[in-house]
Amino acid sequence: xxxxxxxxxxxxxxxxxxxxLVKKKIITAQDxxxxxxxxxxxxxxxxNQPSVEEVELSENGNNWLITLGxxxxxxxxxxxxxxxxxxxxKIFEINAHDGxxxxxxxxxx
Numbered sequence: 001x002x003x004x005x006x007x008x009x010x011x012x013x014x015x016x017x018x019x020x021l022v023k024k025k026i027i028t029a030q031d032x033x034x035x036x037x038x039x040x041x042x043x044x045x046x047x048n049q050p051s052v053e054e055v056e057l058s059e060n061g062n063n064w065l066i067t068l069g070x071x072x073x074x075x076x077x078x079x080x081x082x083x084x085x086x087x088x089x090k091i092f093e094i095n096a097h098d099g100x101x102x103x104x105x106x107x108x109x
Contacts, residue, residue, distance in 0.1 A: 026096040029055045032064035036092035039101045064094045
């Protein structure tokens with residue numbers, strides 16, 4: 001809000017104390033998930049299709065916590081014949097305001 005508009009809206013004694021209430025816009029959960037997948041691919045070079053397992057906005061509303069499930073082929077020959085795969089989970093912390101990936105960690109189940 002501009003200072004001129006604030007001056008018109010508030011009495012003169014309240015102008016200095018007034019703090020405009022601006023609600024910060026956050027990125028959507030879908031965008032945060034896409035950013036997590038892009039970041040994972042960029043860092044690891046793994047272009048297999050991860051699955052989005054969990055999405056959570058932090059308590060303070062500043063970060064998205066996105067958990068991706070990543071399929072890994074099992075080294076066992078018999079298991080690989082039947083298409084068995086191990087799923088590894090990674091959790092990404094993404095700034096909800098600017099979309100910056102803050103961290104990527106292994107999530108133990």
